[in-house]
Amino acid sequence: MRPTIGFARTALALVCAGLISSTANAKMVELADTELSEVTGQAFINLTTDSNAGINYTRINFGMNVETQLNIKKLQLGQYNDSVTRPGEALGSSDLLINNFALGTVNADDTINPFKIANPFLELAYSGNKVVGVRIGFGEAKGVLSGDIQSLTGNIPIKIQGTAGPVFDQANLGEKILLGFAGITRSTRLEADATLVQTNGTTDPVRATHAGMANGQTLGCVSGCNLGVLSDALLSLFASNGCQVLSLATCFPLSNFQSLPVGNMAVNDSAATAAIEGAAKGFFISMQTQDVAWKNLDTDQFMTALKGAFMNLPKYRDANGNMVAPINIDFEQAFNGIPRQDTCLGTATAGC
Amino acid sequence: MRALTAVASLMLLTGAAQAELQALDDQELSAVQGAGFGFVLDGVLLDASGAVITINDINNASGQNVPISVKEFYLGATGSNKGANLNPVNIGRLDHPFEITLAKGETLRTLRDDGQWVQTTPSNVSVLEFKFPERLTGAGGQACISGYAAAGSNCSSRASERVDLGIRFDFQVAAGRTDIINLDFSELVMDGSYLRLWGDESRGQLVGEARVNLFAKSLQLMSCAAGTTNCTTAQEQTARTLTLSNAYANISLGYGKSQPLLFDVSSNGQFVLELPNPVTRAANGSARPVAERNAIASDFYANAPRTNIVIDNLKAGTGSFSTGGYNFGYNAIQGLSINYLKVTSRDL
Numbered sequence: 014m015r016p017t018i019g020f021a022r023t024a025l026a027l028v029c030a031g032l033i034s035s036t037a038n039a040k041m042v043e044l045a046d047t048e049l050s051e052v053t054g055q056a057f058i059n060l061t062t063d064s065n066a067g068i069n070y071t072r073i074n075f076g077m078n079v080e081t082q083l084n085i086k087k088l089q090l091g092q093y094n095d096s097v098t099r100p101g102e103a104l105g106s107s108d109l110l111i112n113n114f115a116l117g118t119v120n121a122d123d124t125i126n127p128f129k130i131a132n133p134f135l136e137l138a139y140s141g142n143k144v145v146g147v148r149i150g151f152g153e154a155k156g157v158l159s160g161d162i163q164s165l166t167g168n169i170p171i172k173i174q175g176t177a178g179p180v181f182d183q184a185n186l187g188e189k190i191l192l193g194f195a196g197i198t199r200s201t202r203l204e205a206d207a208t209l210v211q212t213n214g215t216t217d218p219v220r221a222t223h224a225g226m227a228n229g230q231t232l233g234c235v236s237g238c239n240l241g242v243l244s245d246a247l248l249s250l251f252a253s254n255g256c257q258v259l260s261l262a263t264c265f266p267l268s269n270f271q272s273l274p275v276g277n278m279a280v281n282d283s284a285a286t287a288a289i290e291g292a293a294k295g296f297f298i299s300m301q302t303q304d305v306a307w308k309n310l311d312t313d314q315f316m317t318a319l320k321g322a323f324m325n326l327p328k329y330r331d332a333n334g335n336m337v338a339p340i341n342i343d344f345e346q347a348f349n350g351i352p353r354q355d356t357c358l359g360t361a362t363a364g365c
Numbered sequence: 366m367r368a369l370t371a372v373a374s375l376m377l378l379t380g381a382a383q384a385e386l387q388a389l390d391d392q393e394l395s396a397v398q399g400a401g402f403g404f405v406l407d408g409v410l411l412d413a414s415g416a417v418i419t420i421n422d423i424n425n426a427s428g429q430n431v432p433i434s435v436k437e438f439y440l441g442a443t444g445s446n447k448g449a450n451l452n453p454v455n456i457g458r459l460d461h462p463f464e465i466t467l468a469k470g471e472t473l474r475t476l477r478d479d480g481q482w483v484q485t486t487p488s489n490v491s492v493l494e495f496k497f498p499e500r501l502t503g504a505g506g507q508a509c510i511s512g513y514a515a516a517g518s519n520c521s522s523r524a525s526e527r528v529d530l531g532i533r534f535d536f537q538v539a540a541g542r543t544d545i546i547n548l549d550f551s552e553l554v555m556d557g558s559y560l561r562l563w564g565d566e567s568r569g570q571l572v573g574e575a576r577v578n579l580f581a582k583s584l585q586l587m588s589c590a591a592g593t594t595n596c597t598t599a600q601e602q603t604a605r606t607l608t609l610s611n612a613y614a615n616i617s618l619g620y621g622k623s624q625p626l627l628f629d630v631s632s633n634g635q636f637v638l639e640l641p642n643p644v645t646r647a648a649n650g651s652a653r654p655v656a657e658r659n660a661i662a663s664d665f666y667a668n669a670p671r672t673n674i675v676i677d678n679l680k681a682g683t684g685s686f687s688t689g690g691y692n693f694g695y696n697a698i699q700g701l702s703i704n705y706l707k708v709t710s711r712d713l
Contacts (some may be wrong), residue, residue: 056422056423056712056713057711058423058713059425059431059713060423060538061426062425062538062542069542071536071538074713076711076712076713077708077709077710077711078708078711079706079707081703081707082642082703083701084700084704085701086699087697087698087699088697089695089697089699091693091696093692093694093695094694098686117704119704122645123642123644123645125642125704125705127707132713137544139588141595142588142593143589143595143604143605144586144607144681287711302682302689302690302691303691320691321691321693322696357662357704358643358644358658358661358665359661359662360659360663361662365702
């Protein structure tokens, strides 16, 4: 039997003791109405509304700064089979499936490089009185996102830029000669936009497993182009087709890219400001029953998220205000992938 | 308990004389072991369908008030048909009650995801614990969600001790526009949830650890007010409802042994919530050698409770895209472990 009465009696005795000895305590003084009216609550939550193309939006904003380093063994959204909304997809596949997901990294001495978030929000999209979409987003985000990406539905702009050295390393003799005709040397800086694709180079924002150059995309010349504009013109002859430029592979499994920078990591954050310097604005994960346009909080433009579960990694602004892809990799990283950074304390490096 | 009673009686007798109170040293205090008390909620039925609570002073971007009306709250036995047929329910029972206890850290146990009971609180501290009915392993364990084995069979509450719970929020977001959210939980149980608090001598502050377990056969979110335009027939209401079936969440914050949950309020009135890095520095600020860090990390990953959120099926409306609905299928966050977290609020 539990001694509940005894405990209650003891508690009552303690309260009485406190009351009896009240003369020894500092006296509480009530605030006058005028004083009380000066006390304001901390407004760390507000609601904002918006509308676009017949959809009404309500966003609940949280005034918070979050620093974190975390690991998730499995992040899985939208595992369903539907021949109408997901035609041609493998049975059992998911809109979003990332194993060993992590935010932030760990140094060799077990100190932490946190993933920083400011102003997270929850937003609902209404068509009339029907909810057609929900998204969780970060007003600002900066840090390293890691994971073994198995499938991804969404928007992830990728810019590949670097010297042509790794391209030469992959090219055969004939292709090296062609590149030479185009005025390209190993030190020439080339660039290409990449996006979510199928293994045949068709763009594929739904349950994608690969990223790379879509069919028809060409390498661009940034600097060191010995034939100037002619180099670009000659390079445009080598459009990516079937995930190849000449015999160079231009598409890569998403699982090769294991640690991705979000935001401009070259810019140091100032502890003196609530804002996160160099942050990417508009990172979100959403679920919608139809294609829904969500507002990009950086550009104030609406961007369409496809029905189902969707992840958006937005571009961020560089020091000159130019929009930059969140994933900037060189050709070597594109060919070889980006190795996983340590995200675990102690001896483990992933999957903890 | 006897020691506590003696101390209390002594205080009563000496109140008028204002005798000096003698502090117990840590060793004496750690010997205090209250048995605590348990209680069950017998025949509970809450029906606030006629009441409205209005929350003010949450503003929009222009600083204007956005009133939030809270209404249609109910809590009763399962099978209530979203509160339409309310009956009393017993929550907890005498051998598995809600509990408020004062116990030594080494006596408390937490159920790990693999079914093992482990100590998560530090030894030689007195811990104040608020606890929901415990979970059970082995014989006597009940399915936490009926017909869904993945949620485990280690709840102590029987089917008749689950509740139906509902509440409605009206957000008057703009002139002529009110967003409605109706929440209806079916067969909800929170076994194994707890909040543990204790004083951390080296940090000089109150610390704790918390676990919130939610198991529900279904959670429905309807975005219209029943009986209003487009929200009258069952078909219209279904079309405006998100349904989470066989949903559960185990939310874990803190691992008392090496990563207690810290809460604080800054001098400007903002709250700070922190889960410190468990390995880099001892509580006194000194750096730890590699072997010690590795040992703490190994214990942390093996025994610290993790957060899981699983929705076996999530659908909008009928779940069929061709009739305006959508079936989002299975969704899960599994094995979330936080190495470091610091949340600081600020004014918007």
